[in-house]
Amino acid sequence: MGSIGLVTPQQMHFSEPLPLKSGAALVDYTLVYETYGTLNADRSNAVLVCHALNASHHVAGRHGDGTLGWWDNLVGPGKPLDTERFFVIGVNNPGSCFGSTGPTHVNPATGGHYGADFPVVTVEDWVDAQVRLVQRLGIEQLAAVLGGSLGGMQALDWSLRHPTLLRHCVAVATAPNLSAQNIAFNEVARRAIVTDPDFHGGHYLAQGTLPQRGLRVARMIGHITYLSDDAMEARFGRELKAVDGRLGYTTQDIEFQIESYLRHQGDKFSAYFDANTYLLITRALDYFDPALPHGGSLTRAFAAALGKRFLLVSFTTDWRFSPARSREIVKALVDNRIDVSYAEIDAPHGHDAFLLDDPRYHAVMRAYFDRIGEQA
């Protein structure tokens, strides 16, 4: 398997306003994206990759500063999503803090940062923005839309609201909506951010501050939910930080390795992630609920995807979006006689498994994309 090598993000500007689900509109915005591989003559081999909370357009390859794409183990020459066969597009969603127009950008209405005034964006809004990008790239129909977690929700939405624009939907470690517990974790994280005195109602940039305390706590909470209980136990258990194995008997300092790890994750994240983006993205997760307009029936919702083909993948130890949530989607597809392959991977890593290169998982992905490639 080769490497994509150096990649350079591209930008596309849109001056036509994007109508949002909330009723507001996003005016005059830019999307940052990357592409890997070559679009074939009949433009039939394009695959769009949708990102989740802490990710971006940088799906694969290497940036000038050495940063590897977040799904580089999956996407590349000879890899399961083979860039020698497919033209792969990674796009950063509006509202992000990684390049596309978002809360840290200038609000044309005020001349200051958007901050908390950035409009609330939904999975559907992101997909609509992606549709415009794909069409501007001259692609009439995608071979597939692929995503994990929140990215999987975007892939599902493509199949529901733009079914003519794709042939396959590949949704990994995702769910048809958030459970009360999922929303609860999001809400605690948001409260940690919003009640940070440095948040200033979301206009912290105008105040020259950053609500890093809140972001740290938010990330620590998130991180616990990304890992399985077992994976955390195997990696950290009750191991102490002190090398001599002696307890310090302290309430404020670190005693256990797991504490050290979580604090480190929180510190790292709070140094680069935007707090308003965190609020926006967790809210997009909360709002996603394709069954809602169908009286709660996921089966009726997926009737819109007739004729599409699906791969769903879940991981046994994922307690954020458990296999049971993926099976709800599988059931809705089967109810509609829609072609679906489903793999439940017995992996120990919890939700994070979708980003790792478990061989059984990648074998499933490879086989499915091989099948798509033969049809492309």
Added chain:
Amino acid sequence: MGSIGLVTPQQMHFSEPLPLKSGAALVDYTLVYETYGTLNADRSNAVLVCHALNASHHVAGRHGDGTLGWWDNLVGPGKPLDTERFFVIGVNNPGSCFGSTGPTHVNPATGGHYGADFPVVTVEDWVDAQVRLVQRLGIEQLAAVLGGSLGGMQALDWSLRHPTLLRHCVAVATAPNLSAQNIAFNEVARRAIVTDPDFHGGHYLAQGTLPQRGLRVARMIGHITYLSDDAMEARFGRELKAVDGRLGYTTQDIEFQIESYLRHQGDKFSAYFDANTYLLITRALDYFDPALPHGGSLTRAFAAALGKRFLLVSFTTDWRFSPARSREIVKALVDNRIDVSYAEIDAPHGHDAFLLDDPRYHAVMRAYFDRIGEQA
């Protein structure tokens, strides 16, 4: 089943310093306690009830302000722990904010509040303090020590370090130590408190402030872990706060009922609970690990409890201290040929189930205490 009626907390002062596991000592302290029922002539019918994080000596009956004891559904005349038969003692642990000497009290060394200078207390320290109280009450051997969650850890510790002072150990919804994930949740809660600018290194009382933002977030996190995913789903699901069912498209205001509920829990808790107490109690949870001095062998640890009798109860949907954790204790007891009854209650409520009056759970408790009573 009758009611205990009005109860008045009592106080006992101890001028002999209590040596702590950390090497420090607690000097000149007071324990607040309550008793229900009557100690019999041969002083053989006393049951000590140990409390968990957000509880106190007020186990049963009613205070003058109407507050019902936290385990009033279990303890009272004709109730599973029958106060017509048993003399029941509830005691508030040192370090608490509910009456016994704790961080909000005056530090004799400085004349100011203890605050963050209150010594770190462990499950073992609490039990040693309880032993002194019980002995001062003229009780040579308890019929039983009972506790749920962190209270269960105290009951286990009695059986391990003071086996001659009790006949039965009743430990509900508990664990032989915290998992990495348990510690992780505690640590996030602590970070939310400690990084609140109003925390002032734990000396907020001297500054005239309270770290209520941090406490709110800590409580919200805790609350999620006390409820099962299913119970939260059944009670709240994705129900909206707005009665007209319309979304507000807001990142900072409440949309879902679960958010409203969690915020309310956080607000309520932060108005009465002390932040330093929260740190101390979560640390006591982290530190408890009776297998540690035995090379990690719980079986070798429980050899100390030979001749004692145990009831362990767990709840199927408790993901904080799952049935698997109780079964570890059961196995260690069985390995030692120690008499143990174990009930795994199929209850939907998660960890909180130990406080509720599920009839199957209470039937087990009643049967076991009846057995103890026949021997008392």
